Amino acid sequence: RKEVEQDPGPFNVPEGATVAFNCTYSNSASQSFFWYRQDCRKEPKLLMSVYSSGNEDGRFTAQLNRASQYISLLIRDSKLSDSATYLCAMSAGSNFGNEKLTFGTGTRLTIIP
Amino acid sequence: DGGITQSPKYLFRKEGQNVTLSCEQNLNHDAMYWYRQDPGQGLRLIYYSQIVNDFQKGDIAEGYSVSREKKESFPLTVTSAQKNPTAFYLCASYTGFGHYGYTFGSGTRLTVV
Numbered sequence: 001r002k003e004v005e006q007d008p009g010p011f012n013v014p015e016g017a018t019v020a021f022n023c024t025y026s027n028s029a030s031q032s033f034f035w036y037r038q039d040c041r042k043e044p045k046l047l048m049s050v051y052s053s054g055n056e057d058g059r060f061t062a063q064l065n066r067a068s069q070y071i072s073l074l075i076r077d078s079k080l081s082d083s084a085t086y087l088c089a090m091s092a093g094s095n096f097g098n099e100k101l102t103f104g105t106g107t108r109l110t111i112i113p
Numbered sequence: 114d115g116g117i118t119q120s121p122k123y124l125f126r127k128e129g130q131n132v133t134l135s136c137e138q139n140l141n142h143d144a145m146y147w148y149r150q151d152p153g154q155g156l157r158l159i160y161y162s163q164i165v166n167d168f169q170k171g172d173i174a175e176g177y178s179v180s181r182e183k184k185e186s187f188p189l190t191v192t193s194a195q196k197n198p199t200a201f202y203l204c205a206s207y208t209g210f211g212h213y214g215y216t217f218g219s220g221t222r223l224t225v226v
Contacts, residue, residue, distance in 0.1 A: 008153070049214060100146075100158065101214075104155055
């Protein structure tokens with residue numbers, strides 16, 4: 001089983017719709033979780049950190065489910081500018097300050113006008 | 114402005130050549146990382162360094178070498194032993210506090226000609 005698994009998509013979603021992605025992980029010792037956004041041929045950029053209590057930033061909501069070992073990203077009222085690849089990432093262990101992140105392969109999202 | 118600078122943006126390598134990719138950061142981060150991304154793939158860790166004069170192999174270190182003589186700099190050499198070096202190379206640094214994730218450079222695209 002891969003350490004981190006994401007549905008590669010593509011997800012083709014009409015503008016204004018709500019879309020959700022999941023990312024499952026196998027390392028129960030992981031402590032830090034993140035969602036990154038990567039535009040075509042660019043570097044990944046941090047979108048959100050993911051906390052146990054869940055967190056929201058505008059139209060974006062991230063959740064962590066430790067029992068089932070997955071994180072999720074929900075995008076509401078999707079915009080054309082949300083079209084990108086979304087990568088999940090998590091720490092390899094529990095040692096804060098020595099973070100080695102493992103990345104998923106990414107989920108490609110295209111918002112259709 | 115603080116950030117990470119990777120150079121060159123594009124690099125072409127002949128068979129049997131060693132090439133060095135530059136990564137410089139002025140964020141005062143202790144930890145630095147090199148990842149490789151192949152088309153449609155996630156990021157795979159090559160090498161990382163948590164402190165000056167120390168570094169560890171990642172998941173795919175064979176055919177690569179690094180040095181960390183200064184906190185600001187973490188160059189990656191792609192040696193002739195790396196049989197499939199064509200990829201997008203990303204350098205990242207990390208502040209050491211769990212919820213802030215990595216900051217990435219803009220990447221170097223290496224192509225074997």
